[in-house]
Amino acid sequence: EEKAYKKIPVEELWEKLSNAKDCKSLLKKHLTKERYEALKDLKTSIGGDLGDCIQSGCINLDSGVGIYACDPEGYDTFAPVLDAVIKDYHKVEKVEHPEPCFGDMATIDLGNLDPEGKMIVSTRVRVGRSHSGFPFPPSATVDQRLEMEKKTVAAFETLPDELKGTYNSLKGMSKEVETQLIADHFLFKNDDRFLREAGGYNYWPDGRGIFFSKDKKFLTWINEEDHLRFISMQMGGDLGAVYKRLVKALEALSKELKFAHNKKCGFVTFCPTNLGTTCRASVHIKVPKLAAAKATVPDYKCLLDEICAKNHLQPRGIHGEHTESVGGVCDISNKRRLGLTELDAIMEMKNGIVKIMEAEKSL
Ligand code: ADP
Ligand code: CIR
Numbered sequence: 137e138e139k140a141y142k143k144i145p146v147e148e149l150w151e152k153l154s155n156a157k158d159c160k161s162l163l164k165k166h167l168t169k170e171r172y173e174a175l176k177d178l179k180t181s182i183g184g185d186l187g188d189c190i191q192s193g194c195i196n197l198d199s200g201v202g203i204y205a206c207d208p209e210g211y212d213t214f215a216p217v218l219d220a221v222i223k224d225y226h227k228v229e230k231v232e233h234p235e236p237c238f239g240d241m242a243t244i245d246l247g248n249l250d251p252e253g254k255m256i257v258s259t260r261v262r263v264g265r266s267h268s269g270f271p272f273p274p275s276a277t278v279d280q281r282l283e284m285e286k287k288t289v290a291a292f293e294t295l296p297d298e299l300k301g302t303y304n305s306l307k308g309m310s311k312e313v314e315t316q317l318i319a320d321h322f323l324f325k326n327d328d329r330f331l332r333e334a335g336g337y338n339y340w341p342d343g344r345g346i347f348f349s350k351d352k353k354f355l356t357w358i359n360e361e362d363h364l365r366f367i368s369m370q371m372g373g374d375l376g377a378v379y380k381r382l383v384k385a386l387e388a389l390s391k392e393l394k395f396a397h398n399k400k401c402g403f404v405t406f407c408p409t410n411l412g413t414t415c416r417a418s419v420h421i422k423v424p425k426l427a428a429a430k431a432t433v434p435d436y437k438c439l440l441d442e443i444c445a446k447n448h449l450q451p452r453g454i455h456g457e458h459t460e461s462v463g464g465v466c467d468i469s470n471k472r473r474l475g476l477t478e479l480d481a482i483m484e485m486k487n488g489i490v491k492i493m494e495a496e497k498s499l
Contacts, residue, residue: 138340141274141332146176146187149194156197163193163202166220175216180209188274189214192333201225201409204334207271208396208404222408227448228475233402233412237477238383246482249419249489250373255496256489257420257465258321259378260369261482263386264362264405264414266396272406273361274335281343281359288358291392292347299385301349303358306341321369321420321455322352324360328458334406336361353378354385362405362414364393373419379482402474412474417485420454423492424464425499440466443495447488448472468492 150172153164167190175186184206193202203221205211211218219231250256267284270276289303306314317323323346326337347356357365366389368382396404402412410416429439436442444451450471453459461467470485 138326138337140338141335143187144191144195146185146190149187149190150176152197153190153194159197161193161197161199161202162221162224163190163199163217166224167203167217171216175214178213180207180213182207182209182271182275184210184213184271184275186214188335189218192330195333196330199330201407204274204407205272206274208266210272211401211404211408218408222411222474225409226412226472226474231400231474233399233474234477236402236413237479238386239479241380241383244376244380244479246376246379246486248372248374248376249486250493253372255422255493256373257422258369258371259373259375259417259419260321260367261375261378261382261415261417262365262367263382264403264410265364265366265393266404266406267363268394268396270363272335273338276338278339278342281339284363285343285345285358287393288356288364289347291389292356294392295349295385295388299349299354299381299388301347301354303345303347305345307344317346322346322348322355324357324456328456330458331361336406354381361407362410375417375482375486379417410473413476413478413481415473415478415481416469417482418452418467418469419489420465420467421489421492422465423468423496426492426496427461427464427466429499439495440492443492444468444488447491448484449488449492
């Protein structure tokens, strides 16, 4: 059981960040002295402040991004720094987002990216959602987390039969079950120092849990980084099946639950990298040759990183963000989520993965 994280005074955070000469985060790049001075004493209506947004990035100077929104209103209050980070991460000129568009399920054909089953181990698509009217982790109380959990569990009753399943609260789950679920890539854990310093593990495990459909291909994470993460996953490369399942679940759940959404951010999430579509479509893929090959320019660790960057893809380790790849298998997903539609984000991932597979085969 965990208590709330310890808040560090914003002056102390700023000192750490401004003294960190080789910090490469987007926070470091975009929180200028002028912006810091203008924002350091502001508060949202529920009391969210700049410290809540930047503590993780100032304590973890190796952050890639380094900033979260203290609460949904923080995207307005702290827009001078958050908008700059958002534009840089999602590669957009303006912070704005189109209406959701998942494509026409009757005609859409994304297909199987690896019908022979040679390179792709598994495929997963997830989206994040926030309950409208509820705060983000730094200011969420135990009661609010429990209320969100209850609302969500009630909504699962309305899923179509093939997606119905069981909810497993983290509180009371045995250590053995928990460890196995994590090893199998289903369940989240509370060992990410980036999320911890953002308040993500406050009052853990209260209000956290995981829902599974009977075949374990549709899942929901409750109160991990976001209030909700809806996930569709299965072994192999059938992106079409994975995506359609997720869209079907979302259709049902969107009728029952009210999600935070606006013109500027699209679907609102705790981390600015997830705004907009909130969609991360990934494969666990065997690319040992690309991972070992040298990049053509010194900016990248290997050829894989270079091809990923050029195709707006993001490589991660196979046990989640900030982990390493194992046995030449890595997690590759679309990087941009804002300023494009869900279908665009999926197509960006699909086209990029096709290129990665061709490049691996050519070596
Ligand atoms: P998220 O996608 O939720 O932002 P992570 O990168 O932390 O977060 O990954 C969460 C979990 O999902 C990890 O256990 C990871 O191994 C698993 N995962 C991600 N993509 C795939 C995939 N294509 N196949 C199997 N598991 C996956
Ligand atoms: C970081 O800054 O590294 C963490 N706060 C995680 C940011 C989300 N990562 C990403 O690139 N999608």
